Amino acid sequence: xxxxxxxxxxxxxxxxxxxxxxxxxxxxxxxxxxxxxxxxxxxxxxxxxxxxxxxxxxxxxxxxxxxxxxxxxxxxxxxxxxxxxxxxxxx
Amino acid sequence: xxxxxxxxxxxxxxxxxxxxxxxxxxxxxxxxxxxxxxxxxxxxxxxxxxxxxxxxxxxxxxxxxxxxxxxxxxxxxxxxxxxxxxxxxxxxxxxxxxxxxxxxxxxxxxxxxxxxxxxxxxxxxxxxxxxxxxxxxxxxxxxxxxxxxxxxxxxxxxxxxxxxxxxxxxxxxxxxxxxxxxxxxxxxxxxxxxxxxxxxxxxxxxxxxxxxxxxxxxxxxxxxxxxxxxxxxxxxxxxxxxxxxxxxxxxxxxxxxxxxxxxxxxxxxxxxxxxxxxxxxxxxxxxxxxxxxxxxxxxxxxxxxx
Numbered sequence: 001x002x003x004x005x006x007x008x009x010x011x012x013x014x015x016x017x018x019x020x021x022x023x024x025x026x027x028x029x030x031x032x033x034x035x036x037x038x039x040x041x042x043x044x045x046x047x048x049x050x051x052x053x054x055x056x057x058x059x060x061x062x063x064x065x066x067x068x069x070x071x072x073x074x075x076x077x078x079x080x081x082x083x084x085x086x087x088x089x090x091x
Numbered sequence: 092x093x094x095x096x097x098x099x100x101x102x103x104x105x106x107x108x109x110x111x112x113x114x115x116x117x118x119x120x121x122x123x124x125x126x127x128x129x130x131x132x133x134x135x136x137x138x139x140x141x142x143x144x145x146x147x148x149x150x151x152x153x154x155x156x157x158x159x160x161x162x163x164x165x166x167x168x169x170x171x172x173x174x175x176x177x178x179x180x181x182x183x184x185x186x187x188x189x190x191x192x193x194x195x196x197x198x199x200x201x202x203x204x205x206x207x208x209x210x211x212x213x214x215x216x217x218x219x220x221x222x223x224x225x226x227x228x229x230x231x232x233x234x235x236x237x238x239x240x241x242x243x244x245x246x247x248x249x250x251x252x253x254x255x256x257x258x259x260x261x262x263x264x265x266x267x268x269x270x271x272x273x274x275x276x277x278x279x280x281x282x283x284x285x286x287x288x289x290x291x292x293x294x295x296x297x298x299x300x301x302x303x304x305x306x307x308x309x310x311x312x313x314x315x316x317x318x319x320x321x322x323x324x325x326x327x328x329x330x331x332x333x334x335x336x337x338x339x340x341x342x343x344x345x346x347x348x349x350x351x352x353x354x355x356x357x358x359x360x361x362x363x364x365x366x367x368x369x370x371x372x373x374x375x376x377x378x379x380x381x382x383x384x385x386x387x388x389x390x391x392x393x394x395x396x397x
Binding site for chain 2: 016018020022024027029031
């Protein structure tokens with residue numbers, strides 16, 4: 001299960017492909033893509049597995065999930081983990 | 092009483108004795124100095140600023156004086172102190188007024204943490220402020236100097252102060268001009284009052300332009316943010332305003348803020364509010380008249396939409 005390492009603040013301008021994430025524990029500010037910001041927002045509500053995140057993100061679009069979405073999501077999760085914004089624990 | 096009410100000799104005497112309580116934008120600086128270049132610079136470039144009654148409150152207590160060494164007799168120097176602390180090495184005495192300006196910038200950026208302090212110029216028209224953040228050499232001060240000579244109000248040259256309420260607090264002090272921009276502004280605005288030109292400083296050749304009297308008079312009138320514009324002087328280009336993503340502009344502001352990290356979540360909150368109230372652009376220009384015309388265009392458009 002993925003969860004936030006600390007509370008975060010998000011600045012995500014509407015209809016933009018980028019967003020700003022503030023990590024309240026480290027004080028670091030990150031420029032991330034819109035998908036990363038969406039992941040952070042989802043994890044702000046509750047911890048979730050990669051599969052659950054994939055479903056929730058896919059639910060927001062009318063088209064069926066693109067097979068590449070999982071690949072992009074995994075890459076995004078890895079980036080957010082590297083930035084110490086999220087961490088993974090066993091369920 | 093304004094600085095202009097003093098004779099130069101009288102101002103020099105006051106500054107050498109008890110010092111003057113100079114209103115510099117949102118702040119009062121008690122300035123003491125026996126160095127005539129400091130008094131001359133203040134007399135010329137702060138002519139419209141107020142001198143408050145002595146022994147009142149001052150945000151900063153600064154002195155500029157020759158170091159107590161034998162160097163006072165050859166290659167004389169001046170040292171800036173704030174509350175007795177000297178943040179800079181002594182400089183040649185002919186740089187005394189520039190050192191005063193740099194020293195006041197240091198005082199504000201080191202102490203005024205009630206504001207989010209952004210390394211940016213800011214100008215205002217029709218109540219809305221254009222914030223111009225940019226690294227040195229981008230033509231930020233030249234653009235600001237040009238705009239304030241074409242009807243915009245000077246809010247600040249070096250330090251844009253964003254209040255808790257999301258408003259821009261004016262600090263209408265002299266505009267710092269460097270190298271070619273001194274001649275550019277002299278040609279562009281022959282009526283502008285530009286002080287002594289000092290060569291071979293750490294920033295090259297520098298001179299300061301007096302803030303317009305109207306800007307100094309409105310120093311208590313805050314402005315609402317309207318635009319965040321990253322300027323870049325580029326020889327030969329037409330003035331071009333290109334929309335910029337809000338997230339990218341946010342990061343640009345954070346990188347140009349002196350105390351963003353210090354303010355922590357509050358810094359993030361203020362920048363988020365600022366971005367919500369502002370349109371963001373990149374701006375390339377080479378001709379100041381053309382640049383002023385583009386800026387007037389966006390100001391008129393915003394004014395018309397109110």
